[in-house]
Amino acid sequence: MSLRVGLVQMRPALGDVAENARRHVMWVEKAKEAGCDLVIFPELSLTGYLLKDLAVDCARTAEDREVRQVIQASRQADILFGMVELSRGFIMYNSAVYASGGEVVYRHRKVYPPTYGMFEENRYFGRGKRVRAFSAHGSRFGIMICEDAWHPSIPYILAQDGALILIIPSASPARPAVGEMVGSQETWYRAIRTYAQLFGVYVLFANRVGVEDGVTFYGGSAVVDPFGEIVSSAPVFEEALLVADVNEEALRRSRVMTPLGRDEQLDVTVRELIRIYDRRYGEGADVGDPF
Amino acid sequence: MTPFERPVEELLSISAPLAVEMMTRFLRDEVTKAGFFKVVFGLSGGIDSAVVACLAARAFPREQILAVLMPYKTSSPSSVRDARTLVEQLELPFEVVDITPMVDAFFAEEPEASTLRRGNRMARERMCVLYDRSARDGALVVGTSNKTELLLGYGTQFGDLASAVNPIGDLYKTQIRQVARYLGVPRAILDKPPSADLWEDQTDEQELGFTYEEVDRLLYCMVDLQYSRRDLVDMGFAPRFVDAVARRVRVNQFKRRPPVIAKLSRRTIGVDFRYPRDWGM
Known part of the structure; x- marks a missing residue:
């Protein structure tokens, strides 16, 4: 497998x-010129982030004209983009769509739309119920949309499902402006480096830029190798195309040196989780609160 | 060390270069997105509007900026002088509008009007001038209220609190000082005691009854770090101070919100008709 990825650090309208x-x-055309096989857009790249009631106006199905237009562009290179997806049951989801050769290959619905502090996604969006890795372009991918990655169960499941490349389309706001880099960027880099190293995967973090209702999105998109090193990153605050090569040899070396994936005892994890699940949600359980 | 014991400049320290970059981009983004190319703001000679002037100078070419100096007859001469020094230093286009005739005409029949009423009238007269220049020049009004003032409600509703975009509303006064030093705001402005300058020898700290350092430390712990009243008192904040400040924040909530609307329909503005401010930009 040889894969050149382009992370589009854009400022959606x-x-x-x-x-x-x-x-x-x-x-996509620009990334194609740079030799990219896969072009990754940030979270909700087709709509922008702080939508509030605009979410209703922006919701689309994969059959809608504008969405088709983007999917068609995947004839040039594989594309992952973000949209407000309207389901057949008219539920809106914060979704990421992977398209290749003009067809949708996989669609991930955000499992954890955050609704606290400055976030109110769950007011508008339903919660996704599937966490799966999928095969494309000779490799295996897993998608986490922004907040999904703040729940370690998601990368864990994706890694167990065989993902070698974790893609994180994001719309991460900059705050607070205290250290050398914004606090949220520092936290994100810490998380993605840890995931990459512990799961032996590449992590592709595609974060948007621009300002919406006073909220600044910082960008700083990054590619992390399976050793947990940031091999390439985009500048902050500016639109940019971050091009990087995913090196299969790095995956092999990291997994041979530190075979954490081989040693993972999925049966232990599942058995213990079922025990906890039964206690929390089983007959006569005090539903929901583990404490 | 608890937040009560740490030096306030350290507790509230921010990265001035990063904050300035974000505020500059904020201004550029929000102003041009709204279809405007120009900005207008009041320049008082104080530190807050000085910071806004410096940010505007970074965000836009000079010809897209208008600073308006609006003294009243009792304004301290140093205010106008310091404001002039700053516009000269930054080479900003500016205008001086003396608001004395308008304000005095308004109170001509009521010589006994209180300083509060007069102060409010001055703040609103300045707002009127800025919004008039806004319409004249197609310039967006940039706000100059900081987070301390906004939380304490230390400002005039529809007066100095009125603006279209405010780059500094999330910075406490103590943080404004850090940013001002980084931006090279003149010494005279940095060092003088903060004042609304609505009457002679007025200072904020004297009127408020506490210093900005004291109240910023408390507000930061209360608002940003979400400490409870008990934590704050255990840390060493005087209970009466905590309660007085908490009350000020509470009773001035109305100044930070649009008017409350009686809900009658299925979809009421601000309740269940919720669009982003940047809608359609």
């Missing part, structure tokens, strides 16, 4: 799906 679709096609 808030609530303007047609304009964003046009920009997606443009970025």
